Amino acid sequence: MAISLSKGGNVNLSKEVPGLNKVLVGLGWDARATDGTAFDLDASAFLVKLDGKVRSDSDFCFYNNKVVADGAVQHAGDNLTGAGDGDDECLKVELSKIPADLDKVVFSVTIHDAVTRKQNFGQVNRAYIRIVNEDGGQEIARYDLSEDASVETAMIFGEIYRVGADWKFKAVGQGFVGGLGPLAASFGVNV
Amino acid sequence: MEIRRGQRLAMGDLCQNTDSFQVGLSISGLGSEIDFACFGLNAQQKLSDERYMTFYNQTESPCGGLKLVKPDQDSARFLCQLTALPANIDRLVFTAALNSSETMWQLQGGYLRFLVANQEVARFSFSGADFLDEKALMVGEIYRKDNGWRFSATGQGFNGGLAALVKHFGGDVAEDSLQPVGKLSLEKKIAAVAPKLVDLAKKATLSLEKHRLSSTVARVGLVLDASGSMYAQYDKGKVQQVIERLLPLAVHFDDDGELDVWAFSSKTLALPAATLQNYADYIASAEYGWRNWGMMSINNEPAVIEQVIQHYSNTNLPVLIIFISDGGVSQNAAIKKLLVEAAALPIFWQFVGIGGRNYGVLEKLDTLAGRVVDNCGFFSLDDINSISEQALYERLLNEFPLWLEAAKLKSIIR
Numbered sequence: 001m002a003i004s005l006s007k008g009g010n011v012n013l014s015k016e017v018p019g020l021n022k023v024l025v026g027l028g029w030d031a032r033a034t035d036g037t038a039f040d041l042d043a044s045a046f047l048v049k050l051d052g053k054v055r056s057d058s059d060f061c062f063y064n065n066k067v068v069a070d071g072a073v074q075h076a077g078d079n080l081t082g083a084g085d086g087d088d089e090c091l092k093v094e095l096s097k098i099p100a101d102l103d104k105v106v107f108s109v110t111i112h113d114a115v116t117r118k119q120n121f122g123q124v125n126r127a128y129i130r131i132v133n134e135d136g137g138q139e140i141a142r143y144d145l146s147e148d149a150s151v152e153t154a155m156i157f158g159e160i161y162r163v164g165a166d167w168k169f170k171a172v173g174q175g176f177v178g179g180l181g182p183l184a185a186s187f188g189v190n191v
Numbered sequence: 192m193e194i195r196r197g198q199r200l201a202m203g204d205l206c207q208n209t210d211s212f213q214v215g216l217s218i219s220g221l222g223s224e225i226d227f228a229c230f231g232l233n234a235q236q237k238l239s240d241e242r243y244m245t246f247y248n249q250t251e252s253p254c255g256g257l258k259l260v261k262p263d264q265d266s267a268r269f270l271c272q273l274t275a276l277p278a279n280i281d282r283l284v285f286t287a288a289l290n291s292s293e294t295m296w297q298l299q300g301g302y303l304r305f306l307v308a309n310q311e312v313a314r315f316s317f318s319g320a321d322f323l324d325e326k327a328l329m330v331g332e333i334y335r336k337d338n339g340w341r342f343s344a345t346g347q348g349f350n351g352g353l354a355a356l357v358k359h360f361g362g363d364v365a366e367d368s369l370q371p372v373g374k375l376s377l378e379k380k381i382a383a384v385a386p387k388l389v390d391l392a393k394k395a396t397l398s399l400e401k402h403r404l405s406s407t408v409a410r411v412g413l414v415l416d417a418s419g420s421m422y423a424q425y426d427k428g429k430v431q432q433v434i435e436r437l438l439p440l441a442v443h444f445d446d447d448g449e450l451d452v453w454a455f456s457s458k459t460l461a462l463p464a465a466t467l468q469n470y471a472d473y474i475a476s477a478e479y480g481w482r483n484w485g486m487m488s489i490n491n492e493p494a495v496i497e498q499v500i501q502h503y504s505n506t507n508l509p510v511l512i513i514f515i516s517d518g519g520v521s522q523n524a525a526i527k528k529l530l531v532e533a534a535a536l537p538i539f540w541q542f543v544g545i546g547g548r549n550y551g552v553l554e555k556l557d558t559l560a561g562r563v564v565d566n567c568g569f570f571s572l573d574d575i576n577s578i579s580e581q582a583l584y585e586r587l588l589n590e591f592p593l594w595l596e597a598a599k600l601k602s603i604i605r
Binding site: 032033034035036037118119120121122123146147149150151 | 195196197198199200320321322323324325329336341343344345346347348349350351355359
């Protein structure tokens with residue numbers, strides 16, 4: 001039974017699943033049920049140091065830069081089968097491969113062309129992020145964030161971070177005004 | 192307080208006392224009338240109880256928690272008392288729907304606002320630029336969440352109008368869930384676009400109610416004999432009158448309000464659907480007018496019957512075909528074979544003989560053997576326009592409900 005988190009809540013992944021290494025991060029939302037331009041949502045990840053900034057632009061994992069930090073984080077898009085099935089976007093994280101100078105992986109979702117399309121997260125229903133053990137497909141934690149999203153066009157869904165030798169996952173649910181560009185800039189990515 | 196589209200907030204942040212507030216709705220800049228409604232949905236977000244559709248024809252919910260009033264300001268106002276709502280009502284969706292060719296991008300301005308003691312406390316404003324071709328909007332929603340109520344400024348909708356909205360809330364589009372739509376709109380729909388037909392719509396409504404067809408959803412098709420012997424009927428405008436008399440039935444039954452029309456003589460011609468927009472000079476103008484249809488020769492019923500069957504081969508809804516003939520029917524064996532085979536299809540054929548004789552097999556349809564259900568009816572008139580409209584609707588709708596029941600029993604229709 002997966003742990004259901006609410007905004008701000010966290011779970012110690014290493015304690016839940018001792019020896020956990022390969023993690024699938026699934027992100028999903030309801031497709032638009034009404035008429036109008038579809039919601040085109042893009043997931044991305046930022047690998048950041050203790051100071052919250054990337055080492056370089058290549059630590060920004062998104063649809064145009066799918067393999068980051070020698071494969072520590074991979075953007076798998078929506079083509080996964082098996083455990084990732086049902087998620088709209090999926091990223092793979094191999095915890096043992098995360099370089100020692102990196103402290104956390106931040107998972108965000110942005111609405112493509114949100115301003116022109118007059119869209120925001122409040123219009124998107126049932127968005128979630130879930131953490132799945134790739135070995136065996138067990139869902140470890142889940143965070144449904146619909147009610148925590150409102151007029152923002154970019155959202156940090158959650159983050160995986162180091163605590164000593166352990167890895168924890170935190171349900172962040174933090175909106176960010178301005179979309180992917182300013183969001184990336186806030187992590188020190190040159191956009 | 193200004194609320195933006197997409198914003199979600201606790202009702203407690205909007206008004207202190209969620210047991211006595213009002214929701215005011217307004218849309219301006221459109222020529223046509225707008226129907227405002229509030230759908231009370233269950234936790235599956237479906238309208239499981241039609242009494243919780245609060246609109247002009249049903250202005251109060253059974254629990255009294257929702258009342259629609261005609262305000263001095265705003266286009267519509269709902270008085271809300273959330274504690275009165277039963278536990279299975281999980282969500283209130285405030286909607287606006289158009290019944291005309293206009294769409295929501297044409298609106299100038301609109302809002303949903305909250306009032307407490309007649310004072311505005313919050314407002315969600317929108318404009319035509321927020322929309323494209325929507326004809327029905329979910330303007331905003333009040334819903335249960337974690338033992339409280341929240342509000343979401345939805346501002347999204349459907350191009351298909353009220354019917355699409357009901358489908359969204361109903362899951363099962365057919366019959367029951369569409370009842371409010373059918374009932375509420377026949378006269379209103381017609382009044383907005385074709386006031387000339389309002390009187391007919393009222394008469395049709397009477398017959399529909401009498402035959403318990405108020406909630407039936409069906410496709411309606413009209414087959415017109417256009418053989419040479421019909422010349423005078425076309426020339427004198429009598430066929431045009433047939434269109435006008437039948438259109439209210441199509442608007443009632445059909446979810447898109449269209450009357451599918453075929454003309455036949457030796458060949459068959461599929462005409463553009465007759466609608467409230469084009470009906471007025473339909474016979475004189477559809478496909479460049481009846482004189483240019485290339486008809487007016489002998490009559491070939493089997494060809495048109497086959498084409499009609501083909502046309503409805505993919506529909507899930509029952510189909511009512513009104514087949515006008517002035518007689519001279521000669522291809523009895525072929526017609527018989529087609530109609531016997533067609534008995535397994537969700538199509539009812541109402542043949543109407545007008546001003547002719549020698550209706551051949553059409554007169555014997557009721558006793559046609561070898562059919563799963565009786566899928567045909569026939570009556571003849573010297574002149575279709577010689578009887579009153581009321582009498583015409585009565586005769587047209589006489590056998591159709593019997594077929595509906597029989598066809599349901601045999602699982603020909605759902």
